[in-house]
Amino acid sequence: MLDTLSPIPPLTHAAKLLSWYDRHHRELPWRVSPSAATAGKRADPYHIWLSEVMLQQTTVQAVKPYFAKFLDRWPSVRDLAAAPSDDVMAAWAGLGYYARARNLKKCAEAVAADHDGIFPDTEDGLRALPGIGDYTSAAVAAIAFNRPSAVMDGNVERVISRLYAIDAPLPGSKPVMKAKVRELTPTDRPGDFAQAMMDLGATICTPKRPACALCPFRDDCLALAEHHPERFPVKAAKKEKPVRVGAGFVAVTESGEIMLRRRAETGLLGGMTEVPTTAWTARTDGGTGIDHAPFAADWQACGTITHVFTHFELRLSVFRTRLPAGIKPSGWWVPVEKLDNEALPTVMKKVISQAIPTAFAKH
DNA sequence: AACTCGTGGTT
DNA sequence: TAACCAAGAGT
Numbered sequence: 203m204l205d206t207l208s209p210i211p212p213l214t215h216a217a218k219l220l221s222w223y224d225r226h227h228r229e230l231p232w233r234v235s236p237s238a239a240t241a242g243k244r245a246d247p248y249h250i251w252l253s254e255v256m257l258q259q260t261t262v263q264a265v266k267p268y269f270a271k272f273l274d275r276w277p278s279v280r281d282l283a284a285a286p287s288d289d290v291m292a293a294w295a296g297l298g299y300y301a302r303a304r305n306l307k308k309c310a311e312a313v314a315a316d317h318d319g320i321f322p323d324t325e326d327g328l329r330a331l332p333g334i335g336d337y338t339s340a341a342v343a344a345i346a347f348n349r350p351s352a353v354m355d356g357n358v359e360r361v362i363s364r365l366y367a368i369d370a371p372l373p374g375s376k377p378v379m380k381a382k383v384r385e386l387t388p389t390d391r392p393g394d395f396a397q398a399m400m401d402l403g404a405t406i407c408t409p410k411r412p413a414c415a416l417c418p419f420r421d422d423c424l425a426l427a428e429h430h431p432e433r434f435p436v437k438a439a440k441k442e443k444p445v446r447v448g449a450g451f452v453a454v455t456e457s458g459e460i461m462l463r464r465r466a467e468t469g470l471l472g473g474m475t476e477v478p479t480t481a482w483t484a485r486t487d488g489g490t491g492i493d494h495a496p497f498a499a500d501w502q503a504c505g506t507i508t509h510v511f512t513h514f515e516l517r518l519s520v521f522r523t524r525l526p527a528g529i530k531p532s533g534w535w536v537p538v539e540k541l542d543n544e545a546l547p548t549v550m551k552k553v554i555s556q557a558i559p560t561a562f563a564k565h
Numbered sequence: 566a567a568c569t570c571g572t573g574g575t576t
Numbered sequence: 577t578a579a580c581c582a583a584g585a586g587t
Contacts, residue, residue, distance in 0.1 A: 257583040264573065264582090298571030301586075335585045355583045373566095400583055409581070410576070470570065512570055548572060 215365075215422065216388040216395055222418035223398035226405075230262065231269055236394055245393070247321040247346040248279045254338045254345075255306055259299060262404075268297050279321070282307070283314035291473055291545040300474055300547070304467075305333025323347040345393040352384040353396035357403025363435035364407060367424035371436040407431075443510070448482040448490045449519040450550075451501065452557035456527045459535040460554070461496075462544065470511070475544045477553055478533070482516055492521055497531040499523040507556050509549040516549065522557040 213221075224236050232253035234245045252272060256265040271293060276282040282290070287307055294303035309332045313321055321342070322328050329339035340351035354362075359372060362379045370378065388395055406413045414426050425431040453461040460477070467473045478496035480489060492501050501521040509516045525531075536544060538561050541554065554561045 254583065259570090259582055259584055260572080261574070261582050296572075298573090299584085301570065302584090305585080333585070337584055341583065353583085356581080357583070397583090404583085472570090510572085512572090513568080 214388070215386050215419065218418040218422075219398045219402065220388075220391055220394060223394055223401065226401070227394075227398070228401060228405075231266060233397070236391075239394075245346045247323075247342065249273070250342050250346040251279075251309075251321060251334075251338075252306075254341050255302055255309075255333055256297065258302060258338070260297065264297065268294070278319070279310050280314050280319050282310040287473075288545065292543060295474065295545045296548055296551075298548075300472055302333060304473060308332040309334065321346070323349075325349060325351045341396060344387075344396045348391075348393055350387050350389045350392040351396075352380055352387055353399070354380050354383050355400060355403075357400045357407075358383060358396075359435055360409065361399055361403050361407045361419075364412075364425035364431050365419055365423050367428065367434065369436055371438045373438070375435075443513060443515050444484055445515045445517060446482040446484055447486050447517045447519075448480040449492060449494070449521060450477055450479045450507075450553040451495050452477055452520065452522040452554055453496075453499065453525060453531075453533075454522065454538070454558070455525050455530065455535065458538050460538055460541070460558075461531070461533040462536055463533060471547050471549075473545070474547050474550075476546075476550050479518065479553075482518075491519065495521065496533070499525065504557050507549075507552040509552060518549075518553060520553055520556040 227236065229235065232245075232249045234243050253265065253269055256268055272282075275293065276285055285307070290307050291300070291303055294300065294306075297303075312331055313319060322331070323343070324347070325339045325343040328334050328342050329336070334342070337353065337355050340353040341355075343349035343351045344353050354376070359376070359379055362368070362382050363372075363375070366382060368375055368378065383399075386395075402417070406417050410432060412431050414420055414423070414431060417423065420426060423431070425434050462475050463478055465471050465474050465476050480491070480494040483490055492503070495501055501523050504520050504522050506517055506519050509518075538558060541561060546554075551562055
């Protein structure tokens with residue numbers, strides 16, 4: 203005896219998500235679409251790695267022009283390994299989290315020198331390289347090498363926490379969430395699964411007002427079942443941002459050159475270019491004013507700028523002076539019209555723009 | 566384990 | 577507009 207009508211098995215979460223991804227995936231410069239992958243096109247590990255490092259805590263929109271610029275200047279990981287560090291830092295300027303750029307260079311050098319210019323094709327091998335942590339190693343292994351790694355970023359945390367209505371707060375609940383991701387990840391198309399989870403979090407399962415009616419998990423989601431998807435993920439309370447103050451000094455020669463310095467290699471804005479500043483302290487009377495200028499001159503106040511970093515807010519008073527020809531106190535001098543070649547972080551561009559409104563072209 | 570580390574867009 | 581937060585890593 204045989205049963206002629208075996209029941210149709212329910213679709214797995216992965217199958218639902220991949221079906222959704224095949225219909226709704228986004229075109230991105232570093233991405234191979236599912237249809238192109240079917241035709242045999244493979245993702246370039248260098249492109250995937252470069253994009254994943256740039257995308258750490260950074261939006262797709264911000265990354266796109268930097269990704270194009272880097273690929274144009276350094277088409278292969280060997281090219282990047284051979285590039286001068288100053289060029290890489292200047293090219294990264296404005297993207298933030300500058301330790302990423304320092305580690306990007308170290309990683310390229312390691313791949314070129316220790317791996318014959320070929321990226322390791324396992325999660326563990328990738329994880330051992332500079333700047334590649336839990337997320338990036340799993341993402342590159344899955345997307346570039348089709349490994350069934352459990353890929354979890356902020357988007358995936360949000361999707362998982364809602365799907366299972368996880369009440370435990372982040373970051374403590376990360377291991378529990380990662381175990382869920384590991385359960386869900388298919389051996390077939392793991393890279394597309396990872397990208398689909400992140401796309402879902404970015405476009406449907408958004409932090410506010412998620413579009414649950416369009417979600418492939420709408421029939422499975424416990425947070426939706428209790429009519430409160432926005433309650434997840436639960437996060438530990440964060441502390442307030444302190445304010446630090448200081449002063450920045452813009453010195454210009456009569457021939458239009460501006461005085462610059464190089465910041466310490468480690469720490470905040472490590473290895474980047476700056477104009478001279480005082481220390482940045484919490485106290486307004488802690489040596490943060492004009493009396494701590496880099497050299498004696500006719501410093502003129504020209505307002506203040508504010509810049510918000512991850513863990514503090516900075517308020518800098520800006521001063522400027524014009525030096526007579528032939529007098530150049532110690533420093534390094536660059537014509538104002540060539541500032542675009544320097545590794546100037548955004549806060550320093552704000553200071554210079556405050557003193558010289560025409561210094562940078564407006565977009 | 567908690568803290569450091571940028572910037573720009575969205576709400 | 578103040579808060580939130582984005583394909584996290586290193587220490």
